[in-house]
Amino acid sequence: MSNLTSSLPLAGIRVLDLSRVLAGPWCGMVLGDLGAEVIKIEHPKRGDDTRDWGLRVGSTETAYFNSVNRNKRSVTLDLQTAEGQQIARDLAKGCDVVIQNFKFGGAEKLGLGYEQLKQENENLIYCSISGYDRTGPEATRPGYDLLIQGEAGLMALNGEVDRPPLKFGVAAVDIFTGMYSAQAVLAALFESQKTGKGSHIEMALFDCGLMITSYYGLEALIMGEDPPRYGNAHPSIVPYGVFEAADGPLVITVGNNSQFTRFCRDVIERPDLAEDERFQTNIGRAANREALVPELNREIARRERRVLLERLTQAGIPCGEVLGLHEALTSRRATDAGLVTTQPHPEAGSTHVLAPPYRFDGARLPVRSAPPQLGEGTKDVLQSMLGMSDDRLSRLKADGVV
Numbered sequence: 137m138s139n140l141t142s143s144l145p146l147a148g149i150r151v152l153d154l155s156r157v158l159a160g161p162w163c164g165m166v167l168g169d170l171g172a173e174v175i176k177i178e179h180p181k182r183g184d185d186t187r188d189w190g191l192r193v194g195s196t197e198t199a200y201f202n203s204v205n206r207n208k209r210s211v212t213l214d215l216q217t218a219e220g221q222q223i224a225r226d227l228a229k230g231c232d233v234v235i236q237n238f239k240f241g242g243a244e245k246l247g248l249g250y251e252q253l254k255q256e257n258e259n260l261i262y263c264s265i266s267g268y269d270r271t272g273p274e275a276t277r278p279g280y281d282l283l284i285q286g287e288a289g290l291m292a293l294n295g296e297v298d299r300p301p302l303k304f305g306v307a308a309v310d311i312f313t314g315m316y317s318a319q320a321v322l323a324a325l326f327e328s329q330k331t332g333k334g335s336h337i338e339m340a341l342f343d344c345g346l347m348i349t350s351y352y353g354l355e356a357l358i359m360g361e362d363p364p365r366y367g368n369a370h371p372s373i374v375p376y377g378v379f380e381a382a383d384g385p386l387v388i389t390v391g392n393n394s395q396f397t398r399f400c401r402d403v404i405e406r407p408d409l410a411e412d413e414r415f416q417t418n419i420g421r422a423a424n425r426e427a428l429v430p431e432l433n434r435e436i437a438r439r440e441r442r443v444l445l446e447r448l449t450q451a452g453i454p455c456g457e458v459l460g461l462h463e464a465l466t467s468r469r470a471t472d473a474g475l476v477t478t479q480p481h482p483e484a485g486s487t488h489v490l491a492p493p494y495r496f497d498g499a500r501l502p503v504r505s506a507p508p509q510l511g512e513g514t515k516d517v518l519q520s521m522l523g524m525s526d527d528r529l530s531r532l533k534a535d536g537v538v
Contacts, residue, residue, distance in 0.1 A: 144170060144171025144501065145170045145171050145496065146167060146170040146171035146172040146325075147171040147172075149167070149171070149172040149173070149232045149233065149325065150172065150173045150175070150230060150231045150232050150233070151164055151167050151168070151172045151173065151174045151175065151231060151232065151233040151234075151235065152175050152177065152224070152227055152228050152231040152233070152234045152235070153174055153175065153176045153177065153208065153235045154177050154215075154224070154234060154235060154236040154237075154238070154243070154248065155235045155236055155237040155265065156178075156184045156185055156186075156237065157184070157185050157186055157237070157310070158186070158204055158281070158307055158310035158311065158314065159237060159265050159281075159309075159310040159311075159313040159314045159317070159339075159341065160235050160236065160237040160263075160265050160314065160317070161176070161184070161186075161204045161205055161314070162204050162310065162311055162313075162314025162315065162317075162318075163235055163263065163265070163313075163314040163315075163317035163318045163321065164176065164205075164208060164235050165204050165205060165206060165207065165208065165314075166314065166315065166318035167233065167318055167321060168206065168207030168208050168504075169206070169207055169492035169494060169501055170322075170492075170494065170501065171501070172232075172233070173209070174207060174208040174209065175208070175209050175211055175227065175231070175513070175517055176205065176208045176209065176210050176211065176508070177211055177212075177213050177215070177224060177227075178210055178211070178212050178213075178510060178511070179212065179213075179214060179215075180212040180213070180214055180511065180536060180537070180538055181536075183196060183210070183212070183510040183511075184201060184205070186198060186200045186201040186204070187201045187510065189201070193481065193484050193487050194481055194482070194483035194484045194487075194509065195483055195509075196509050196510040197487075197507055197509065201507060202487065202489060202506075202507040203490065204314075205507040205508065206489050206490075206492075206503050206505070206506060206507050207492075207503065207504050207505055208505070208507070208508055209505075209508055209512070209513030209516070209517055210508035210509065210510055210511055210512050210513050210514070211227075211511065211513050211514045211517050211518065211538075212510065212511040212514050212538050213537065213538060214536055214537050214538075215246050215248070217535075217536075217537050219532065219535075219537050220537045220538075221246050221247050221248065222247075223518070223522070223537075223538075224246075224248055225247060225248065225252075225253065225256065226521075226522055227517075227521060227522070228248070228253045228256070228257060228260065229256045229257050230521050231257070231260070232259070232260070232261060232325070233260075233261045233262075233263065233321055233325070234248075234250075234253060234260060234261070234262045234263065235263045235265070235317070235321075236248065236262075236263070236264055236265070237264070237265040237266065239276070239278060240266060240270060240275050240276045241276075243264070250262040250264070250336045254334060257334070258333065258334060259328060259332065259333065259334045260334040261321060261324040261325060261328060261334050261335055261337065262334065262335070262336050262337065263317050263320065263321055263337040263339065264336065264337065264338050264339070265313060265317055265339045265340075265341070266279060266338070266339070266340050266341070267279015267280070267283070267284070267340065267341050267342065268340050268341070268342050269340050269342070269343070270338050270340070279340070279341040279342065280341075281307035281308070281309045281310045281341070282303060282307075284309045284341045284342050284345040285303050285304065285308070285309055285345065286301070286303075287342065287345070288309070288342060288345035288346045288348070288349065289346075289349055289353070289356070289362075290303075290304065290308070290309070290345060290348060290349065291303050292362055292365075293349065293352045293362075293363070293365060294365070295365055295367065296365065296367040297364060297365045297366065297367065308348060309341050309344060309345040309348065310341070312344050312345070312347070312348055313339055313340075313341050313344040313345075316339060316344050316347075317337065317339045320337045320339065321337060324337060351371075351372070352371065355371070369425075369429075372418075372422060373389075373390070373391065373418060373422070374390075374418065374421040374422045374425045374428065374429070375388055375390050375396075375399070375421070375428070375429065375432050376388070376389050376390060376391070377389075378458060379432070379433065379436045380433070380436065380437055381436055381437065381439055381440060381441040381444055382437060382438060382439060382440050382441075383440050383441055384441055384457075384458070385457075385458040386441050386444060386445065386455060386456065386457055386458060387455060387456045387457075387458060388436075388444075388448065388453065388455050389453070389454045389455065390453060391454070392418070393416065393417060393418065395451070395452070395453050396410060396415070396418075396421070397410040398451040398452065398453065399448075399451060399453055402447060402450070402451045403444065403447040403448055403451055403453070404432065404435035404436065404439075405435075406431070406435060409428070409431060409432075414427065414428070415428055441457065445457070473500075474491055474500055475490060475491050475493075476488055476489075476490060476491065477489050477490070477491050477503050479503060479506035480506070481506065482509065483509075487506065487507075489503050489506050489507065491503055511538070514529075514538050515529055518538070
C-alpha cells in the first residue's frame with residue numbers, strides 16, 4: 137500500500153457494492169473517494185444499467201457510468217446462480233460495508249440480506265437503499281428519481297411561476313440519497329469502533345427527496361399551501377437571482393440590507409431605491425418585489441456585464457457570470473482547482489473523470505483509479521480475497537458465472 141493510499145481517511149475499509157444505477161453507486165463512490173477499497177459487483181454480460189446510458193466511452197463505459205464509479209473495482213458475478221450468490225457471500229465475509237438497492241426482499245432471495253450476511257460477519261455495516269419506507273405500505277414499490285421528484289413536491293417548487301412543474305437538471309434525489317447514505321455509513325463505522333458491532337442502515341429515496349425541500353417545505357407547512365415559484369429568483373431574498381445585463385445573464389446575490397444600499401448607490405446608481413422605506417429591509421423587499429424588481433431589471437439591462445461585475449465586486453456583493461456547462465468545466469477556476477482530470481483508458485486512449493470534492497490538509501483526494509471496464513477486477517479480487525485458482529476462474533467464466 138502506497139503512502140498516499142494509506143494516508144486516506146478510509147484506508148483499510150473494504151466495501152462490497154451490490155447496488156446499481158445511481159443512489160447506491162454514488163454512496164460507494166463517496167466511500168471510495170475517501171480511501172475505501174470498493175468492489176462493485178456487476179452482471180457478467182450487461183453490467184450496471186448505466187453502462188448503456190448516454191455517450192459511450194470505450195466498449196463498456198458511458199459518461200453516465202463514469203460519473204458515479206471512479207475509485208472502484210469491477211467484479212462480474214451472475215447473482216441468479218447459486219455459485220455466484222455463494223461467491224458474493226464469501227466476499228461479504230471479508231468486507232466492512234455492504235451496499236445494496238435490490239427490490240424489496242430481493243437481497244434476501246439471493247441469500248444476501250442483512251440477517252443472512254451478519255451470521256458470518258457480525259461487524260458488518262449493511263446499507264439498504266429503497267424507494268420508500270421499508271416498514272410502510274409502499275415498501276415493495278420501485279423508486280425512481282423522477283417519481284420521487286414528483287411525489288416529494290420537488291417539481292412543484294422548481295421552474296417558472298407561469299410554467300408547468302419542472303424536474304431538476306440532474307437526478308438530485310438519487311445523488312442526495314447517495315450522499316446521505318454515505319454519511320450514515322461513516323457514522324456507523326465510527327460507532328462500530330466503539331461498540332465492535334455492525335448495523336443495518338435503511339435509506340429511502342422519498343425520505344431524502346422530502347429533505348431536499350428544506351426551507352421551501354417548511355414554508356409550505358406554515359402557509360398551508362404551496363409557496364409561489366420564483367424560477368431563478370429567491371423565494372425569500374430580494375434581489376437574489378439571475379438578471380439580464382445588456383450583453384447576457386449574470387448572478388447577483390444581495391444578501392443583507394447594507395449590501396442593498398451599496399448595490400443601489402454604487403452599482404446601479406439609484407440611491408432613491410435604498411431610501412424607499414418599502415425596500416429598506418429584506419422582508420420589505422420580498423413583500424414588494426413586484427414594485428422593486430422591474431426597476432432593478434431596467435437598470436441592469438442598461439449596463440454591460442463587465443461593468444456590473446466590476447462594480448458589484450468593488451461593493452463587496454457576491455456575483456458571477458452564468459456559464460454554459462462546458463464553459464464551467466473548462467474554466468480556469470475548475471482547471472486550477474484540479475476538478476477535471478484526464479485518466480488513461482485502454483480503448484479510448486484517455487477519458488475525463490471528475491475529481492473528488494474533498495480536501496484534507498490542503499490536498500484534494502485523488503482519483504486513484506478511473507471508472508473500471510466491466511469485470512476488470514474479477515480475477516485479481518477473487519484470487520486475492522478468496523484464493524481462487526485459475527482453473528476455477530476459467531470454469532466459472534465458461535459457465536457464465538463470472
